[in-house]
Amino acid sequence: MRIDLSRAVLADNDALADATRQALTAAGVLCVGLLSSPGAGKTTLLEATADAWDDPSRLAVIVGDVATEADADRLRRKGIPSVQINTLHHGATCHLAAEPVAAALATLELGNTDILFVENVGNLVCPVGFRLGEHQRVVLISVAEGADKPTKYPKAVLETDLALITKVDLAPYVDVSYEDLERSVRQVRPQAAMLGLSTRTGEGMDAWLDWLRARRAEVTG
């Protein structure tokens, strides 16, 4: 017997991600997903964001890595309530999925939270297709990775809301500028929203914080 179907393979993941996002919206919490290669500066960006936020305890982080509690420990030292997910225990090591994020969320007290960040496993490929409940998805690309990464990993640019170019202070040493990466991002997606920053010098941090506040205002109405 033949049965016609039209079911997305990730339909269950997407449905749980939608429910997570709706619960966060109802709680007045902006959820921002961070995607990047390993070492682009996701955790360092969150540390710098904590330093600049009025009260870092009003931020929260769910962070995925294959192993160790190292990133959650770093963020807790900055005063951010943080939950570590080790993907080794969740069926696929290369990305987060909606289920472990929803389970981690249940352990966080979100009553006074402005923004929940979900820091994915460092990987520009596998995490892209798995929605987690984010209102906004940010891809970080550091100048040190080279100017060709946006065109080599186009889904990471096409299926995110902001391309954040990090470590712009290193541009003179790696011979890759913000403008080089801007060209590469716009080759994939001419209308992409972009910002550049350096947590080391503070350049661009104000624009990043303004972007976060504006996106939060969209959620809280």
Next chain:
Amino acid sequence: MARAIASLEMTCDPMHEYSIAIRLIDAVEAELDARDLDGPVCRVEVLVGELSGVVPEALALAFEAAKADTRLATATLDLTVEPLVLWCIDCRREWHAQEPFLLCDECGGLHVEIRSGQGLSVTGVDVED
């Protein structure tokens, strides 16, 4: 089979596709449950977008490993590749793109949309009567 696995490992890492294969099997079993069907399933049709992020050969290999002890244990996987099709709003042109770059190479327009090629879906199953 051992030879096939060895050659595939040269070109791709099926770890990601293994997690996709498990979700594919869960999705089919949920559709069977919704219809009170016990199975077994002898064939599954899946549409894999060129921009889905899934390598068809790796998904086929992962499916063989993941299907044991499920209602799909004897099922064959029939994969169809969905082409990446872009559409230029400015010059109203549709084309099969090699790269997912949202720029019209005819008119230079920046208003380009992805029409198909991002999906990954089950389009049908054959269930033994």
